[in-house]
Amino acid sequence: MDFSVPEETLEELRGFRTFLDNELSPHLSLWNEQRAVPRSFFSLTAEKGWFSFLFRDGRLQKRSALREALFAEEMARISPGVAVAVLAHQDLGLTGLWLFGSGLLQEKYGPAAARGDTLLSAGNTEGGAGSDSANISMQAGKVDGGWILNGSKAYVTNGYISDHVILTAVSDPESERNRRISMFMVDLTSPGVSRTKLHKEVWIPSDLTRIQCADVFVPDDHLLGERGRGLQQILSIFTHSRVVISALTLGTAMGAFQIALEHGKKRKVFGRPVLDHQAKAFESADLYARLEAARLMVLKACWAVDRGGDFRLESSLAKYLAVSVARDVTVWSADLFGASSVIFEHPIHKFPMDAWASSLGEGTQDVQKLVIFREMMKKFRDK
Numbered sequence: 392m393d394f395s396v397p398e399e400t401l402e403e404l405r406g407f408r409t410f411l412d413n414e415l416s417p418h419l420s421l422w423n424e425q426r427a428v429p430r431s432f433f434s435l436t437a438e439k440g441w442f443s444f445l446f447r448d449g450r451l452q453k454r455s456a457l458r459e460a461l462f463a464e465e466m467a468r469i470s471p472g473v474a475v476a477v478l479a480h481q482d483l484g485l486t487g488l489w490l491f492g493s494g495l496l497q498e499k500y501g502p503a504a505a506r507g508d509t510l511l512s513a514g515n516t517e518g519g520a521g522s523d524s525a526n527i528s529m530q531a532g533k534v535d536g537g538w539i540l541n542g543s544k545a546y547v548t549n550g551y552i553s554d555h556v557i558l559t560a561v562s563d564p565e566s567e568r569n570r571r572i573s574m575f576m577v578d579l580t581s582p583g584v585s586r587t588k589l590h591k592e593v594w595i596p597s598d599l600t601r602i603q604c605a606d607v608f609v610p611d612d613h614l615l616g617e618r619g620r621g622l623q624q625i626l627s628i629f630t631h632s633r634v635v636i637s638a639l640t641l642g643t644a645m646g647a648f649q650i651a652l653e654h655g656k657k658r659k660v661f662g663r664p665v666l667d668h669q670a671k672a673f674e675s676a677d678l679y680a681r682l683e684a685a686r687l688m689v690l691k692a693c694w695a696v697d698r699g700g701d702f703r704l705e706s707s708l709a710k711y712l713a714v715s716v717a718r719d720v721t722v723w724s725a726d727l728f729g730a731s732s733v734i735f736e737h738p739i740h741k742f743p744m745d746a747w748a749s750s751l752g753e754g755t756q757d758v759q760k761l762v763i764f765r766e767m768m769k770k771f772r773d774k
Contacts, residue, residue, distance in 0.1 A: 433507035460638035467642025484511025491616035514544030550600025651724035
């Protein structure tokens with residue numbers, strides 16, 4: 392297997408770093424204070440060519456998973472919160488439209504969404520439905536010309552700034568568990584939609600929002616994919632976005648690790664820099680080895696996506712390993728700063744919290760173990 396990154400992608404990555412230095416880093420303190428990512432950032436990111444989606448020949452087209460993962464890692468080194476806001480638009484909302492939107496829907500919403508002018512999000516989690524994705528209670532009742540939605544989605548990233556959201560709802564309550572749910576694209580300016588921005592301490596400055604639907608009408612042509620296949624469709628979206636959030640998680644770990652190493656070379660304890668003490672030197676070496684192992688799994692997941700075919704095992708392995716090491720790296724890095732790391736404004740403070748958030752998005756560690764076990768057993772049965 393060739394582990395080299397194409398020179399064209401490396402050149403783009405250098406340009407993307409310059410973009411982040413100019414358009415993200417100088418504004419991040421203000422955005423964190425305001426707890427909001429401005430819509431203009433999405434438009435500018437797309438305008439400069441950094442989005443992973445294009446709209447060509449009447450359809451959405453996705454660029455390589457490798458390119459997107461490298462970009463996500465780079466952005467997360469600076470701000471996991473901004474990175475997850477971009478991920479929510481592209482890898483949840485836009486991916487849902489790309490995978491399951493009709494040609495008419497893609498023509499209607501795809502161009503503006505690919506430009507970052509129209510923002511999308513996705514919601515499945517409810518108060519009683521998290522890891523158990525099928526246990527949702529939002530209802531979709533069939534009426535002439537469309538559907539009426541009632542219920543709420545608990546935690547929607549970008550829900551407050553989005554124009555449309557992809558939601559799952561129970562359309563066929565009498566059907567079996569995996570045929571009860573359908574997926575809909577909902578205009579968030581529709582009558583009956585209300586939004587509540589939630590207070591959180593992770594992935595700042597992105598927003599987390601509760602979306603309530605009270606007799607919200609959704610036209611028939613805004614049903615995404617096939618009626619009764621919403622569970623399979625939302626899980627497919629999560630499988631795709633799991634690869635990117637793995638790269639984002641790796642970037643979260645690397646951002647913290649880099650800050651910590653710079654600090655560890657300067658801060659003196661008992662007359663010597665922290666990293667001159669063998670205990671800390673060995674700890675850093677162990678963590679770096681685990682980071683590189685996780686990176687290889689993320690690259691393999693990207694390779695599997697770009698080859699086509701099934702990549703469920705690779706995406707869950709990548710996320711499981713990335714989260715595992717990110718949790719340890721970010722806490723170790725914060726410890727290196729001592730008491731100053733608890734100050735909210737300190738650069739290291741956000742990283743352990745954001746690594747924790749990564750363990751929840753696109754499935755917890757236990758969910759990843761479940762997927763890994765199922766896919767692993769399929770491989771052993773085939774031998």
